[in-house]
Amino acid sequence: MVVSRLQSHDNRGKLYVVGTGPGDLLQMTPRALKALGEADCVIGNGFYLDLVEPMLAGKEVIRSSMGKEVDRASRALELARDRVVAMVSGGDAGVYGMASIVLEVAERSGTTVAVEIIPGITAAVSAGARLGSPLSGDYVTMSLSDLLTPREEIERRLDLAFRMRVPVVLYNPRSRGRPHNLDAAVAIARRHLPETTPVGVIKNAYREGEERLITTLREFNDHFAFVDMHSIVFIGGEETRIWRDETDARGIITPRGYHRKYVY
Known part of the structure; x- marks a missing residue:
């Protein structure tokens, strides 16, 4: 058995992969809203970013298109080396969402960035x-x-x-x-x-x-x-x-x- 905490070795940066639920802010969890509030940078597909637009004021926002999921995951992990980054994913990030590709890219790259998957309401x-x-x-x-x-x-x-x-x-x-x-x-x-x-x-x-x-x-x-x-x-x-x-x-x-x- 392996027991561990998902923490960065240098504690400088972090990547949240945030399930935004169906798109209404009232349907997002308090934890998801808190993660977006903490983030310096928010990255995601433009459709899902538009749905959480009220949470993006004062943050760097990086828009990505469909079909660019691998590039998006790599960019988010790179940014999270020394920043708090939130990757938005509609519904629940672990159900047909971005969680798996982020973790796969993190695994293959050997990154020490802390990654936290924040659940959302799936469709x-x-x-x-x-x-x-x-x-x-x-x-x-x-x-x-x-x-x-x-x-x-x-x-x-x-x-x-x-x-x-x-x-x-x-x-x-x-x-x-x-x-x-x-x-x-x-x-x-x-x-x-x-x-x-x-x-x-x-x-x-x-x-x-x-x-x-x-x-x-x-x-x-x-x-x-x-x-x-x-x-x-x-x-x-x-x-x-x-x-x-x-x-x-x-x-x-x-x-x-x-x-x-x-x-x-």
């Missing part, structure tokens, strides 16, 4: 709350982005996930460059789930322009145009249901299992 949790309780027990998250994972491997994993008949959350569901990845995922879902399976989509969770869609697997194809890279898609499991009132769908519920043990 499955924030968007799930907007739908009700679609993920109350076991579930699977999958990214449909094939930039780093081959499409064949994504489809193999999706098939295994839907076989379990638990809710599946799809990150990066549909972009202009790969509009058909969502079609393929839904086709795989249909192999293992009934057409009445609930499907929920949240676009821009907790941000300006937030929208919600609740439908079924049968009808979902008619709504693909609603889905983009600012959306997250929930495909229910075998017990997931839509909670309806007289006029509308109020939300999605996946029972935890209390009905098998209690009367209520």
